Amino acid sequence: MTEPAPPQQIWPEDRAARYRAAGYWTGETFPALLRDRAARHATRTAVIGGEMRLSYEDLLEDARRIGAGFLALGLRPGDRVVLQLPNEPAFVQVMFGLFMAGLLPVFALPAHRRTEIAHFAARSGAKALVVADRRGGFDYRAMAREVSAEVGLAHVVVAGEAEEFVPLGSLSGDPGLLPPDPEPSSVAFLQISGGSTGLSKLIPRTHDDYLYSVRESATICGLTEASVYLAALPAAHNFTLSSPGVLGALHAGGTVVLAPDPNPQTAFPLIARHGVTMSALVPPLALLWLDAAAARGRDELESLTDLLVGGARLPPEAARRIGPGLGCRLTQVFGMAEGLVNYTRAEDPDEIVTGTQGRPISPDDEIRLVDDQDREVPEGTPGQLLTRGPYTITAYHGAPEANARSFTADGFYRTGDVVLRLPSGHLVVQGRATDHINRAGEKVSAEEIEDHLLGHEGVYDAICVSIPDAELGERSCAFVIRRDPALRGPQVKTWMRGRGIASFKIPDEVRFVEAFETTAALKISRRQLRARLRAAALEGESDAD
Numbered sequence: 001m002t003e004p005a006p007p008q009q010i011w012p013e014d015r016a017a018r019y020r021a022a023g024y025w026t027g028e029t030f031p032a033l034l035r036d037r038a039a040r041h042a043t044r045t046a047v048i049g050g051e052m053r054l055s056y057e058d059l060l061e062d063a064r065r066i067g068a069g070f071l072a073l074g075l076r077p078g079d080r081v082v083l084q085l086p087n088e089p090a091f092v093q094v095m096f097g098l099f100m101a102g103l104l105p106v107f108a109l110p111a112h113r114r115t116e117i118a119h120f121a122a123r124s125g126a127k128a129l130v131v132a133d134r135r136g137g138f139d140y141r142a143m144a145r146e147v148s149a150e151v152g153l154a155h156v157v158v159a160g161e162a163e164e165f166v167p168l169g170s171l172s173g174d175p176g177l178l179p180p181d182p183e184p185s186s187v188a189f190l191q192i193s194g195g196s197t198g199l200s201k202l203i204p205r206t207h208d209d210y211l212y213s214v215r216e217s218a219t220i221c222g223l224t225e226a227s228v229y230l231a232a233l234p235a236a237h238n239f240t241l242s243s244p245g246v247l248g249a250l251h252a253g254g255t256v257v258l259a260p261d262p263n264p265q266t267a268f269p270l271i272a273r274h275g276v277t278m279s280a281l282v283p284p285l286a287l288l289w290l291d292a293a294a295a296r297g298r299d300e301l302e303s304l305t306d307l308l309v310g311g312a313r314l315p316p317e318a319a320r321r322i323g324p325g326l327g328c329r330l331t332q333v334f335g336m337a338e339g340l341v342n343y344t345r346a347e348d349p350d351e352i353v354t355g356t357q358g359r360p361i362s363p364d365d366e367i368r369l370v371d372d373q374d375r376e377v378p379e380g381t382p383g384q385l386l387t388r389g390p391y392t393i394t395a396y397h398g399a400p401e402a403n404a405r406s407f408t409a410d411g412f413y414r415t416g417d418v419v420l421r422l423p424s425g426h427l428v429v430q431g432r433a434t435d436h437i438n439r440a441g442e443k444v445s446a447e448e449i450e451d452h453l454l455g456h457e458g459v460y461d462a463i464c465v466s467i468p469d470a471e472l473g474e475r476s477c478a479f480v481i482r483r484d485p486a487l488r489g490p491q492v493k494t495w496m497r498g499r500g501i502a503s504f505k506i507p508d509e510v511r512f513v514e515a516f517e518t519t520a521a522l523k524i525s526r527r528q529l530r531a532r533l534r535a536a537a538l539e540g541e542s543d544a545d
């Protein structure tokens with residue numbers, strides 16, 4: 001097998017020169033950032049999780065030890081390491097440990113399972129995987145064993161009881177052997193795309209581009225040394241990691257508190273105990289927090305000044321309730337792991353904060369709204385959002401076909417979102433042009449689910465669509481033509497679970513149909529079929545099983 005090429009992310013030279021000249025790309029790198037903050041804020045608290053509390057100095061020391069430990073295992077700068085850890089201090093320690101050693105984290109989410117982790121490892125050419133031992137009744141070591149057998153990992157490092165693997169606590173090496181700082185224009189890590197067509201793609205982000213978005217995000221959101229950021233959603237997700245997130249808080253010299261889950265019963269006491277000032281949620285969780293605040297009272301939320309909401313559409317009526325209901329300021333965030341992030345601003349009038357998804361971070365974020373033929377739509381008309389700029393990727397890693405689909409010839413990323421732009425530059429997300437299900441902020445590719453369903457011998461064909469859902473925003477519904485008339489919905493779901501995929505990808509509903517409508521002359525595309533089935537489902541025409 002040939003070694004996969006190392007990830008790269010290249011902007012055309014004229015644009016790169018412009019971004020440097022404008023002061024966006026400063027040449028800072030992640031190792032340099034941590035060293036600098038440890039020097040400036042040595043004894044301040046950087047990270048809190050459970051009963052553990054790390055100062056900036058501690059974090060630097062741990063990162064150096066862990067980074068050197070990875071090198072001592074035989075990994076070399078530039079190697080990829082799939083990082084799948086829950087919201088615990090180990091996540092931050094290992095992330096910075098990998099940065100210190102010039103190793104590239106591939107950020108998986110705790111919900112990912114064998115099939116997805118194997119895909120990330122194979123696609124990135126990862127040499128190692130870092131997991132927790134067991135969380136929420138799931139044994140990540142058993143999963144690591146299966147992944148390793150499938151894709152041949154050289155090392156599995158486990159936070160906790162390691163069994164036959166390498167215990168995270170045992171990693172050590174000579175920090176003197178850590179490599180020099182990486183090139184600021186080199187890839188620092190790989191994010192996972194939400195994926196609207198088929199399997200998730202890998203998103204290479206550079207030190208230059210990511211640190212620009214982190215620094216500006218921290219400024220826009222007003223983070224300072226006094227800020228305490230609660231990571232309630234998974235820390236590895238782009239929203240929680242950088243918008244402004246864990247990295248924004250550390251960039252500002254503030255404190256990160258890691259919540260094991262985002263539910264009010266867990267999060268509210270943490271807010272009260274640690275004086276949390278800011279957190280970030282997807283819309284369904286924001287509504288849950290509102291209900292909890294109404295029921296429990298707002299005493300525990302005294303210190304909370306800012307709540308960011310993003311990842312999926314926040315209806316204006318819900319947006320209006322957040323400020324008064326939680327006693328804090330709402331910021332809407334419309335972002336994507338591929339780059340572009342929009343925020344409403346502190347100085348925006350209320351109707352902009354509640355009625356739009358913000359405006360871009362950078363004056364050099366270029367926005368184009370186009371129709372199906374890539375023609376610009378008239379002012380004031382919704383269009384498909386294309387974007388390029390100083391922190392939006394120009395290509396996915398090792399995916400030429402996806403790149404041809406997802407980027408224009410002149411380097412704009414096709415977000416798949418349909419948006420309206422106000423004269424003020426604020427964007428209002430209207431919907432999307434691609435087929436994914438945004439299930440409470442988790443993006444599920446219709447195609448990926450259909451491919452799984454087609455693997456079932458009792459399934460002749462399947463189409464997966466999104467259906468509006470009061471709690472989740474959207475839920476997934478699979479329309480199935482069965483070969484086996486005895487096949488039932490619960491069986492299909494159980495079988496899907498056995499495929500080793502994140503549980504948010506299991507169809508919420510399975511409906512059986514006799515046939516998919518096709519016209520006599522022209523076979524209609526799966527996209528058109530999805531649109532028709534979605535419309536039919538909304539009218540309640542098919543029978544649920």
Ligand code: OOB
Nearest residue numbers: 194238239243310311312313333334335336337429
């Ligand atoms: C964030 O990142 P991803 O990569 O999980 O998902 C990106 C997609 C967007 O293309 C859009 O379809 C949807 O999620 N989205 C929103 C939204 N924010 C994201 N749709 C409507 N309203 C919003 N406010 O989800 C993400 C990354 C960084 C910051 C925030 C969110």
